[in-house]
Amino acid sequence: MRSNIIFVIGFSCVLAFGVQGQNGGNYFSGSLEANGNAFIRDARIGAANTPQYDHQLYGADAWFDMRYTQAGFNVGFRFDVFNNSNLLNPLDSYTGEGIGMWYINKEIDKLDVTVGYIYDQIGSGMMFRSYEVRPLLIDNALIGLKLEYELFPNWRIKAFTGRQKQQFDTYRPVVVGGSFEGFVSGGGGDKTYWSLSPGIGMVNRTLDDATVNNLVSDLRTYTPVDSVGVNYNTYAFNAFNTLSVGRFTWYAEAAYKSTELFFDPFAEKTNWDGSTSLGKYLSSDGHLLYSSLSYASGGLGITLDLRQMNNFEFRISPFSQQLQGLMNFIPPLARQNTFRLNARYNAVPQFLGENAVQLDVNYSLSRNLNVSFNGSLINDLDNNPLYREMYFDVAYKKPRSYTLTSGLQMQLYNQRVYELKGDAGAVQTITPFVDFLYKFSRRHALRVEAQYMYTGSDWTGEVKGGDVYREFGDWMFLQAEYSIAPHWTIFASDMYNVVPEKTEDIHYYSFGFAYSKGANRIGLSWVKQVEGVVCTGGVCRLEPAFNGVRLNVNANF
């Protein structure tokens, strides 16, 4: 706390000095994001048995960012508040507050220096990325030093070192890394016909003595048949390139991770009493291969993605679990759906092994008519199906009047693997949807969306024994949103378990409003939400049900 106070005083001095010496080119910017929750117990949907529902009743999360630039210096800090928060662990309560981030950045000739909290990535981030996803309370900034130097025009070399943030503390292992990236292009005359953006990167993570000692203690309990060693250092290397030729763009990345210890929950372990159980440490290297080829011409856009992962779980410590301690960012290779029911089942990336392919096609038949298609197929490394999705929509827009979007989504979702629910199976869905936006005038508009999720089919024919798993059963969702520009939006929705399998038929309704004025926005809503995998920014987590009131306040300056 004392260091926080010193930092705020120091930052205030810098600002005071800056304000006195303003002579153009210096500016403040910042933002506030604040969320308040009132938890209302509803045991029927599972919104119960956590401290928030049982006795705390209220919770809040807030982030206040402030950035300032002067004389080539960029400084910033962020104050974070978590009171009875369910973001870190949806089943528990987390309370803490303090300086969540600060940095000082200065460019000295061609050398760019940053100290403090560093958010950065190498390549696409699939080997290394430090980033923040607030709704899931992921904030894995590196606290340390970053140097970037422009070797030649368009060619930069970068090096960084630090320790990963853990709420208001740090993990003990040390991270060192760097990259060398550039850009070249060519063509005839003034026109660029091709360009290349190649790069290479490296990251090293050194475990601390306490972590290694803990691992050694655990490994000592292994029988000789399962015995494995442990290293202090793990290295990861990658090479990546974006090639653009005419209307084609091809991004390719290959990453390799040296041998390290990781926990495989499905590996068979022999116990001292001769029995076996699942789950043990293994020691192996890993790799990731990714390719994304796109074509864009006129109204046609096509993207084909391919990815293979094997033992590519890269965390700050082998003891980190779920969304904690991630050192890289690997999003699902499937469509990021926005409609409620279409987004219910998400293909959480399987770091230990997955083959994935995705095709996305978008075509504008005319200025008013657009069609799109997305197909994704994800298997484990033994070719067992994990996820399938076929998505198709048609959008018709009548200028200044209405926009109608309608389509169909079909999914296979291996819930047993994705959510480790051994009693589950592969859910297969067929979900037609429609979205209608009608503009009464320049200020008044009504948007209605509706979806129906049918879970009884076996459209892929891949479910062994024809045992179709329906999880909760069939769902229906309806939402109406009325907006009065530029200030008001009012909405009401209901997600209804039409043919319930697990619970009694329950209406999961929500309603609320949002008011915007200038750079400020306030939203207040009553939310009743079913449990499920929630993906935000490509990162997913199993979220329990929610019932209560939510208040959101956003401001920018």
Place this chain on the structure above:
Amino acid sequence: MKRNLLGTFCFMAFLLSFACEEIPPEIPPIQAPSGNKNVLIEEFSGVQCPNCPVGDAQINNLRSLYEGRVFSITMHPYATQVLSAPMSDSRYDYRTDAAEAIIDYLGLPSGIPAAAVNRVQFPGQSGLLSAPNQWAGQVEDELDKEAKASLFLTTDYDSDSRSLEIEVRIEAQSNLEGDLRIHLGIIEDHLVDAQIDGTMKIENYEHNHILRDYVTGHLGDNVRSRLSQGEVWTREYQYTVPEEDGWWVAEHLHLVGFVSNITEDSKEVLQVTEVQFYDPE
């Protein structure tokens, strides 16, 4: 100049490549602990929790490796929701109010299996509970400590009336100050029932060390706020073992007793022991 810089970069990369060799840590065999403090593992589990058999296996390993020094209580709370709820073909519902009170007291984990080892918060932990891959190190640390209190349980069980008489004797091995508490729990072994294991369901999984009830309050009974070194505290308890179809089998029941000391920043278990009170003779 640019060529020199690039050359320097390549030379540095070449030099760094020599740093890739390290001397890995040794993994020595298990040795007899140097202290006399026993260890209590309080595990939170669930029949629909796919990773929970991993926790059970690790507890069995630790109990085998440190026989007579490591004891465990497996609890199924309500707070872990669907993971601990019985399945449609489950024979028993293992959830208890005691488990709920204790998980609330120790802090809800982000997932299960999770356990407290002697209710100690170890370095690098944000709470008292940790995952199975951390228990061995914690157990080792605790076993190397000297116990600050000795605990003796004497039992007398009447099979006909199912009445259990318990005499508790605590002897302070150092000056103790704080909220000292005695905890007496009944656990049951050999409960054969359904359990999810990874992506499979095992119909005849053997559940062991399952918490059935507490003879004392769920969070223990007060002993005294101060015990001087060498001072002895005793108390007698009486408990009637319930009779229910299929479980509460006297041969499979054990009494686990432990002493904890609650201070401003600790809930540490000072000593633990276990007795099988049913004697077929």
